[in-house]
Amino acid sequence: MTALSTESADSPGVRHVKRPTPLRESVYEALTEMIIDGTLERGRHLVEVELAGILGVSRQPVREALQRLNNEGWVDLRPGFGAMVHVPAEDEVDQLLAARAALESESARLAARHATKENLAKLKDLCKVGAAFHEAGDTDGAVRTNGELHSLITQLSGNRFLVDFAGQVDRRVRWYYTPLAPVRGAASWREHTRLVKAISDGDEDKAAQIMREHTEHTRKAYHEYQASNDAPAPAATDKKPTTRRR
Structure with missing residues (x-):
């Protein structure tokens, strides 16, 4: 019986089987x-x-x-x-958004230095799409596009550590931002448009400043939202999630 030969991962004909997600x-x-x-x-x-x-x-x-x-x-x-x-406790939100402001203001500054015409076109398209989702009342679409825009700006920084750190807080920021989207939506997308223009103009300091102000507006809006919705949470039996299959 002939033994099977061992091939390296780069050998022709080798196919890696994708493992199913646990x-x-x-x-x-x-x-x-x-x-x-x-x-x-x-x-x-x-x-x-x-x-x-x-x-x-x-x-x-x-x-x-x-x-x-x-x-x-x-x-x-x-x-x-x-x-x-x-x-989340209020100081927990403040700490996360403070970390986000530091990461993303630097990302915006570097994006203004490195962004190409193609990158800028993508940012502008995301602004249009996000504003359209907001006007249509599609909160999920607006929140998703908001995340894509911030993520792209971080990627354009060219700093892989900023990308890694920002990725660690992205989901938590989405959690905090989702209930704010209908309230912050219009103002948020106007701020995004100003931010993208600063990046397009190559104005590093202005891009960083707008991003810091943008994050601060979100922080304030979160606290105002919490203050106006300080009612007790509904009992577990009051609302049942939609059945999902995985």
Whole structure:
């Protein structure tokens, strides 16, 4: 019997089989997005068997996902009570947005130095798309496009560490920003347009300043939103998430 030859990864004919995503990872991703988009609202009591039924999985990957979400601050695990969606404290929001302001103001400054005509065209298109989503009342579309614009500006900085750090806070920022999108929308996209113009003009200092002001406006809007919506969270039975299959 002839032995099979060993080929290197670069050898002709070699095909890598893409490994399926582990179930616990898929459950983690699904629950994270449900928290971000508000399907699982802040303060909600999370019941493993209920979540397993919604996602069409067993309780084990849900339990593993909840543990990871707890470690990352999305969920609070309380002995004798179970899991609850984390309710951010005001200083927690301030700290994250302060970190974001530092990262993204520098990203904007460097983007003004490095952006090409092609890059600028993409930024301008994102501004138009985001404003259109806002006018149409499509909050999910506006929030998604907002994230894409900020991400592209960070990428244009040319600094891979800024890209890595910004990526770590992106989801948390989306979580904070989602309920603000209908309120901040029009002003936010006007600020984006001014920001893109500063980048287009190659004005590094102005781009950094506009980004800092933009983040500060979001921080203030968040606190105003929280102050006006300081009602107790609804009971877990008041709202059931839409069934999703993974």
